[in-house]
Amino acid sequence: MSEDGGERQVSTGLVAARFRGYRVIPGLTKRNIARETMAGITLVTISIPLNIGYAQIAGLPPIAGLYALIIPTVLYALVVSSRQLVASPDAAAAALVASSIGGLAVSGDDYAAMAMAQAVICGVVLLLMSVFRLGFLANYLSEPILTGFVGGLALDILVSQTAKMAGVHLEPGDEFVGKLGGLITGLPDANGWSVLIAGVSLIVLLAWRTRLPRVPWALIVLVGATVIVAAAHLDDHGVSVLGEVPGGPPIFTWPSLSVAQWLALVPSAIALAMVTTVEGLLVSRSYAEKHGYEVSADRDLAAFGVGNVAAGFTGGFSVGSSTSRTAAMDQAASRTQLPSFVLAVVTLVLLLFGTGLLTSIPSPAIGAIVAVAVVPLLGIGKFARLWRVERFEFSIAAVCFATTIFVGSIAGIVVAFVLAVVNIARRASNPAVDVLHADESDPTPGKRFTAADKTITAPGLIVLRPAAPLFFANADTVVRSAKASIAAAEKPVKHLVFDLEAVTDVDVTAAEALERLRDWLAANDITLGFSRLREAVGPRLRTLGVLKESDRVFASNREAASELRTEE
Structure with missing residues (x-):
């Protein structure tokens, strides 16, 4: 067997020997x-x-x-x-x-x-x-955290x-x-x-x-x-x-x-x-x-x-x-x-x-x-770059650095992991939630809704697309975005559809938040539907009680707009 551009392996016993299936x-x-x-x-x-x-x-x-x-x-x-x-x-x-x-x-x-x-x-x-x-x-210790800890x-x-x-x-x-x-x-x-x-x-x-x-x-x-x-x-x-x-x-x-x-x-x-x-x-x-x-x-x-x-x-x-x-x-x-x-x-x-x-x-x-x-491990250049491009991450590196220096290395690694979790939660708790509207100018079947078109082409319809898994850290943010988009609509909203193409998972806390949103929507005479569910997410939503037998599930956002427009 040859490797490295077809070159024949050295035929000595050491090189040709195998160790658990590899040379x-x-x-x-x-x-x-x-x-x-x-x-x-x-x-x-x-x-x-x-x-x-x-x-x-x-x-x-x-x-x-x-x-x-x-x-x-x-x-x-x-x-x-x-x-x-x-x-x-x-x-x-x-x-x-x-x-x-x-x-x-x-x-x-x-x-x-x-x-x-x-x-x-x-x-x-x-x-x-x-x-x-x-x-x-x-993957849970970011570059700023490692820079601060090793620099200390x-x-x-x-x-x-x-x-x-x-x-x-x-x-x-x-x-x-x-x-x-x-x-x-x-x-x-x-x-x-x-x-x-x-x-x-x-x-x-x-x-x-x-x-x-x-x-x-x-x-x-x-x-x-x-x-x-x-x-x-x-x-x-x-x-x-x-x-x-x-x-x-x-x-x-x-x-x-x-x-x-x-x-x-x-x-x-x-x-x-x-x-x-x-x-x-x-x-x-x-x-x-x-x-x-x-x-x-x-x-x-x-x-x-x-x-x-x-x-x-x-x-x-x-x-x-x-x-x-x-x-x-x-x-x-x-x-x-x-x-x-x-x-x-x-x-x-x-x-x-x-x-x-x-x-x-x-x-x-x-x-x-x-x-x-x-000296290169001090990370002076990395600290300078963080200061220029991202002050929050610079602060994380600085805290890890100071903790390691003045408290100790064990405290430094503990603080590093705590900051890693905080940083992950901070970023995950505020996901992008796109408010999408149908674009009638493009007749392409299955065309996604576009935020650029501000005209609601299906009467009273808003489609929301969360761009992250739904879990305890961001569930309330998504619910607040839904309510805010409904309040900001120029015409009365009768239908809310969640586009779940980007949602790969939903946890119990998010499911409970969506149930509370369902109750709020019902109290305001607004129906709830779902579109573009991933294959693994549908069963998960049913298990958690979010997706019910009576709920409308659409293959695409255009299908949702077409059906709801017909019903109106």
Whole structure:
């Protein structure tokens, strides 16, 4: 079987093998295997520095970030439907881990175990969402909500990384205000060597990445800074370094916690699952549409679930989608998951034979790399655009941002969902309700009524067309529109017909509102009819008692006008 423009699949056992009915690496061919392998090397150069930094953001040893790149990455790549989405601990997940666990853990051992347990719970939640096909929930966090929430997390990270670049110590577990205060008060005592290393690192990262985007500048900065610090023994002059990183492959570990501790992690794990769901599925869908392949939201959720469970049982922490790394792979023309396998293999080799190379990595350089990666997540451009085009949605983003910064990440995600519901209800509660009149100038059979023609051609007839499902949030609005149109008619109204072409569902509350409208119409000697019912809506209306045996049902609005005109 051939794919990708008819190219024959690589005939190696790995590529030809099947996993639950699909190829292990869909899209991999003889022609692109070299390109995909080089993209994997690029992914290595990006991921190892970032994951060391994100582990530190999460309050965990660097090894936790590296462990998350091995077994979780392999299992994720085997299950996921997306050919490009990269899974890894990211800035938002790291900040969520730190803010949610910091107040719960009472010791270093407890902290690491709780991070692993949190990943396991997050994975189970994602797997359950996949089983129950809840991928559609990704649509309930709008872009403004996600912009505000992720922007708040990014600012919190940026403050902590600025302190790292300046050599200023911050108390672990501090919230944003405490971190900002610690940074400001600590700046007079900043370490000059740390500031110099961070400054040079930022210049290299920012000045050259746009000119030569495919060069692994993060790795170059990390290696260069490490060589300088080791050669000049700058760690003796106050420059913080990574220190000894234990070697060896990841091993199976069960988080040893009490039942109460496991339960305390559930809210934050759900928050992590929600962020992973929204960001991961949106990014997966966007790249699939861009390059013309199919993805399954529920299978992608299962992949994230498997990856998180594996991370929790192998000494890592929560895994989510990495927008920046996915974009980098897209720029490298990668269209398969082979880079993820390359990343896992190289990271394992590093842990087996090269951890000594990590000892003298300076923290200011890590801080600079993470800061450059995090700045786009602030969403400054998105906030500016929202301010220009939609002030209400800007307000939603700003509230999510402020809540995340000043109250906490868990409160931020709760507020995000509340605002999502409010926004949906606000929009749904005021649907368009067209007042339609027959247009006699067009003899086309079945011609719809047009609002442009203000002449009621069937005596005393008004046709209303609600442009949304009828449910509790908009039922009263539709009823008020009906009464207002009758009151505003130039001639006495004798017939009201609901055009239900755009109505896909009716709930109990809407049915009761329509019953009250029926009583009001009867009291005013106005008949009620229906036209253009959808096939599934008619039985629903009968079950709810809205559509009665005596009611007139018309195939079209023109038929309604013709019959009612004849009767008159």
